[in-house]
Amino acid sequence: MTIRFTEDHEWISLDGDVATVGITTFAQSQLGDVVFVEVPEAGRALTKGKDAAVVESVKAASEVFAPVDGTVVEGNQAVVEDPSLVNSDPQGAGWFFKMTLANPAQLDGLMDQAAYDAFVEGQH
Amino acid sequence: MSSETDSPLLVTPLNALHRELGAKMVPFAGYDMPVQYPLGVLKEHLHTREQAGLFDVSHMGQVILHGDGVVDALEKLVPGELKALKEGRIRYSFFTNDQGGILDDLMIANRGDHLFLVVNAACKVPDIAHLTAGLPGIEVEYLGDDRGLLALQGPVAATVLARFLPEVATMPFMSMVNASLKGIPVTIARSGYTGEDGYEIGIDADRTEDVARLLLAEPEVAAIGLGARDSLRLEAGLCLYGHDIDTTTTPVEAGLTWAISKRRREEGGYPGDAVVRRQLAEGAARYRVGIQPEGRAPAREHTEIQDANGQTVGEVTSGGFGPSANAPVAMGYVTAGNAAAGTPLSLIVRGKALPAKVATLPFVPQRYYRG
Numbered sequence: 001m002t003i004r005f006t007e008d009h010e011w012i013s014l015d016g017d018v019a020t021v022g023i024t025t026f027a028q029s030q031l032g033d034v035v036f037v038e039v040p041e042a043g044r045a046l047t048k049g050k051d052a053a054v055v056e057s058v059k060a061a062s063e064v065f066a067p068v069d070g071t072v073v074e075g076n077q078a079v080v081e082d083p084s085l086v087n088s089d090p091q092g093a094g095w096f097f098k099m100t101l102a103n104p105a106q107l108d109g110l111m112d113q114a115a116y117d118a119f120v121e122g123q124h
Numbered sequence: 125m126s127s128e129t130d131s132p133l134l135v136t137p138l139n140a141l142h143r144e145l146g147a148k149m150v151p152f153a154g155y156d157m158p159v160q161y162p163l164g165v166l167k168e169h170l171h172t173r174e175q176a177g178l179f180d181v182s183h184m185g186q187v188i189l190h191g192d193g194v195v196d197a198l199e200k201l202v203p204g205e206l207k208a209l210k211e212g213r214i215r216y217s218f219f220t221n222d223q224g225g226i227l228d229d230l231m232i233a234n235r236g237d238h239l240f241l242v243v244n245a246a247c248k249v250p251d252i253a254h255l256t257a258g259l260p261g262i263e264v265e266y267l268g269d270d271r272g273l274l275a276l277q278g279p280v281a282a283t284v285l286a287r288f289l290p291e292v293a294t295m296p297f298m299s300m301v302n303a304s305l306k307g308i309p310v311t312i313a314r315s316g317y318t319g320e321d322g323y324e325i326g327i328d329a330d331r332t333e334d335v336a337r338l339l340l341a342e343p344e345v346a347a348i349g350l351g352a353r354d355s356l357r358l359e360a361g362l363c364l365y366g367h368d369i370d371t372t373t374t375p376v377e378a379g380l381t382w383a384i385s386k387r388r389r390e391e392g393g394y395p396g397d398a399v400v401r402r403q404l405a406e407g408a409a410r411y412r413v414g415i416q417p418e419g420r421a422p423a424r425e426h427t428e429i430q431d432a433n434g435q436t437v438g439e440v441t442s443g444g445f446g447p448s449a450n451a452p453v454a455m456g457y458v459t460a461g462n463a464a465a466g467t468p469l470s471l472i473v474r475g476k477a478l479p480a481k482v483a484t485l486p487f488v489p490q491r492y493y494r495g
Contacts (some may be wrong), residue, residue: 035445036445036452038421059159061422
């Protein structure tokens with residue numbers, strides 16, 4: 001299983017042919033209490049860097065971008081029902097959607113854990 | 125809620141304390157202010173509704189007006205009933221322009237030998253210029269950053285403050301006194317911006333942190349940031365200047381005519397009085413209303429509002445999630461024909477029309493002290 005990160009603080013974890021996408025622990029800590037989540041429907045085509053989902057805190061709305069090109073397999077209804085999962089378990093039960101990849105090589109352009117940790121360190 | 129600026133940020137007397145408490149600081153109205161503490165906006169909001177929250181509002185403008193005829197003079201700038209304002213009492217009012225638009229909203233207290241004003245941080249420079257130009261012969265004394273202001277808000281605010289000053293427990297809502305809190309001279313007003321009972325405490329800048337620490341040491345009191353201050357006032361149906369009211373909105377459109385007495389409505393004598401009088405007689409073309417989205421998606425400021433036929437009828441001016449309402453809540457302006465409670469509306473959020481209704485304000489009951 002490979003996990004990669006974007007500069008917009010999404011994570012993508014590939015397991016076989018299906019990748020799971022969410023926002024990072026750092027991202028949720030910056031957002032604060034998440035009160036609303038909108039996830040994409042199965043079958044929707046996603047384009048790298050374009051809107052894929054929505055996450056809203058008490059104060060502000062943010063977009064979640066597709067880390068790579070592909071097609072949505074499933075949106076996580078659990079975070080729609082209980083948006084606080086994004087805060088309590090952002091890189092686990094708080095995932096946003098699962099997708100298949102149009103071009104798996106795009107993952108190579110994303111950051112690995114060490115690179116992302118250094119990137120976040122630079123944000124402070 | 126942000127206010128961008130290239131100049132160095134001003135700081136309040138509590139800046140070091142905010143950092144010590146782990147606040148996330150943001151620029152607001154030219155000041156470096158705490159938007160939230162480690163508790164987070166949601167819990168800070170709920171804590172204030174359940175217990176007591178302490179807010180640093182030292183960025184607001186505190187102004188003293190001295191001089192003969194100050195009451196008559198200030199009535200020429202605001203539509204508030206000041207002649208009937210008794211000593212020790214406070215009134216909410218607003219500066220109007222010649223078109224009846226609102227230049228700022230403010231609190232005015234009659235302190236006997238002077239009037240005490242609290243104006244919005246972002247408006248204080250133009251307000252002071254407006255006062256100086258509009259009140260010839262009156263001394264306009266801006267207390268500036270020499271003076272701090274704290275708000276203690278919530279259902280146990282009175283219990284907490286009465287531990288130090290028993291007499292505050294029975295202070296009327298919208299009254300103001302001088303007091304000595306552990307030897308520190310303070311002014312105490314029973315007022316606030318959350319819909320809850322509470323106080324606003326004025327203190328010399330060099331003692332503001334001492335008072336804040338005394339209050340924060342009480343078990344029911346938590347430090348609350350600007351994020352929760354905004355969601356609390358929105359649920360309480362209170363206007364935020366620059367968003368829900370501004371120079372393009374009149375008091376009639378904004379639903380603030382309760383703040384204009386019968387005498388002031390009849391006599392006028394403030395900027396824009398003819399516009400206000402005409403709108404009172406004939407109705408305004410649009411009104412500020414509460415808006416209750418039916419789903420879970422918040423509708424933010426500037427969200428387009430449509431009627432049942434898809435016609436644009438207005439715009440959201442404040443919107444977000446109400447932690448106590450446990451639902452999205454909003455305010456905005458709609459055309460007069462769509463302003464009745466229960467009117468179905470659509471909110472255009474990310475290109476989708478989401479169903480909503482005109483709601484009666486406030487979203488949560490106001491719990492001011494009524495004796």
